[in-house]
Amino acid sequence: MTSSLPQHSSSSSNNNANPLSSILIVGSGLFGLTTAYSLSRRHEFANTSITVIDRSDHSSPSIFPSPDAASIDTSRIVRADYADHAYAALCDEAQLKWRQQEKPTDLGAQGRYSETGLVVVGDATCLAPVAAPSVEGDVSESAHKKLSGMDYARKSWENVSSLASHNPVLAERIQELPNTDTIREVLGTGGSSGTWGYINNNSGWTDAGASMAWLFEQVKQTGRVNFVAGTVVSLEHNETTVIGARLGDGRVFTADLVMVAAGAWTGSLVDLEGQAVATGQVLGYLDITEEEQEILGKMPVILNLSSGLFIIPPTNRVLKVARHAYGYINPQTLLIPPLPISPISISNPVVSVPRTSLNDPDLCIPAEGEAELRAALKEMAPLPGLIDRPFTKTRLCWYSDTRTADFLIDYHPHWENLFVATGDSGHAFKFLPVIGDKITDCILRDCPPEFKEKWTWKEGEGAKALFTEDGSRGGKPGLILDEELNKAAQVLPAV
Template identity: 30%
Template sequence: MPTPLDPTTSKILIIGCGTWGSSTALHLARRGYKHITVLDPYEVPSPISAGNDINKIARGRSRHSGSFSGTEDDAVWVSEEVRIKATEGWMKDPVFKDYYHETGYVIAATKPENVRELEETERPTPERGFVELSDAEAFRKTMPEGVLTGDFPGWKGWYKATGAGWVHARKALTAAANEAERLGAKLICGSPHGRVIELLFDSDSGDVIGAKTADGCTHTADRTIVCAGANAPQLLDMKDQLRPTAWTLAHLKMTPEEANLYTNLPVLFNVERGFFMEPDEENQELKICDEHPGYCNWVTDPKTNHRSSMPFARHQIPRISEKGVREFLREAMPHLADRPFAFARICWCADTPDRAFLISPHPDHPSLILGVGGSGHGFMQIPVIGQYIADCMEGKLDERMTRSWRWRPETAVGRDWTDTQGRFGGSDVVMDFQDVKEGEWTRVANPRL
């Protein structure tokens, strides 16, 4: 059994200072833990963290694809509880509230089967504040004149003015890490001193007792929490429960006049084409994401013959994704469709087989806590996800969350690695970066981190 916890004396080690790691450090520090160390191979905000982004969609209700591992009642309750608590955090928590922008959203699809799924998941009725959009003029009227200039061919959708919008992801992530540090957490970020190369195990019990970093230092702890996202399988055998999967994004440089026109816009999201949000204030760049089921990077270990998706950082996107971005723009904002990219990158997450989170003690290493498996919908919970991971560490997590988020390798037996998991767009298949030749990457002038 692991040693009992005492916030004044217990040493807590968090591996990863991205979205979930920074949130966990914050909530543990707020609970009075005095010896928190956070390790990350990059300075905050990490250039490979999914949370290091100018903005992300804030949805008014959870849209979850795939089956949960608990009962259906568990699934409904868990998603609603997390949604409510996260929204409260964005609106009230002083660390996060300045970065939440309730601008509303437009949700749409083109294929009839996807329109029907949106009707089922969104329940877009007038009573719930939705306005139906059935032609190009209706879509264009959701934003100031001159923003949406496209013909929206075949689009069907709805507009909701409240209950959703966007958040400034990078600022929220940085604020969480800074506040955790202000409250006493020790952040060791940057390689080699923050890059974990292996977990440390007790020779007698087999329990995890800390981690070793690339500079040769060992960091021992009473509890070790892995919040390493898509890189977690490189530290621990996850029994195929995580599939590191990447998405693509690009920025367009806007003029000051355009940036002013594009302020306080609702998010526009076509589940087959892509989405965009208003330009950021600092760089005045408009972020566009093409929509697709994601990329993996399949690599086979020659020693074990085990095949896994290996994350990597790159500030370019495949040309096929550039094509997707520009097709989306031609349908919605053709006046921007040929503008050169000012920035582009790939963005990694880690899918569980059922897209429910994996927040659990490890069954074989009771001092090891897992906080992974964001599955493409993990950032919105940054105000509260660390609370749940802390509850898990302390043995206080709600039993319905415990069931839904448990260690569950049985769900990965015979896993279909090509499963799109309810995502649409592009060729409607999960792609492989190994198929992208070197000359098939989009060139970006003066790429930056």
């Protein structure tokens, strides 16, 4: 069965004077849903039909996005604390909207945003990593030192201090923490982390799941967006042009412009030429007592940029501990290959694809990752009985990682009518209030100048080792999920 959306000429995506009659968005995570919201409110798309397709949850097909999407979680850090000034400024813009909490319908209201402060630290003993050589063995481009976690922390401090300098109230809320004792004092848990850092009380965290539910409701209220529950298995195309998407149940949806915003699943639909790879990151959740909630609920967010380990203040007696790392890859050869690099290419690349509890209910995190989470508890929140307490739940959260941690938001250079928005690199959620408008600008070929080079499709990125090397990652690069899970199995007693 084919479900056709209103059609227009294939050149419409290249001509703003000839508006698109239909846009199909694959994925309702952060990039997809914010873009749908922005499109629905732009006069340029007043007569454009907008359809969003997502895997959703078969038991609740009206809920978007799918519960194993990276954007669905108890919490995400909201920080302008970036070593890169452009992203720092973009979050500074987003925080103006996160802080709006006067009305229940405001984004930041009803507990969706909490400005608890953020402690950013680094370890002086951790040297900047040397980039891994390419698969081809060519080290000329990548074998040089990258930012260390401490480098990132210091540059971040400079950027947030600069952004706050125009407002004395904001500037007073940023304080250097020159040693472990001052870090321990502001943390208030009895623990510490890092050898130098600072606290930015202008940063905080958001309830990610609640914020996405708020966004979904805003989009529905526009009455402009059609939601379809289903799994896209391939993109439909002719000789030169992507014309739609095929679902696993055989339905085909077509449109003037197809936007793939499937997060870590994007690489299974489009050959990204090595520009982005799906990586699994470890999260752990513990139930805590009222007494522990009283202590830990007052702490700021703590993020060690050398180890990647972080803890977000608990709510409702649930504590989350996590690692922002190189992550695990899950390389697979797909039964249905992704769209090739160009119409004249034939390829079936090995692709890292997410593996979650929805397709593997028995999935656990590797022993290596669990050990690191417990190290974070011991270091950052060493309350009696907490360090060895069994996790109530663990999870692999799947990023779409790029080498530089820049997003990939651009038209495909070789396929007409195909637009890609991915490469969240584990730090996109904080931009929820503003990123949809920026993506819509890119669709209109008006990318913000400060991001034009950062977000563009980068040719020739294939056949290279891909790890995010912006200085903010912990762990080891290149860990294979199955190998790490097998290591865990080997150390467990036979039953």
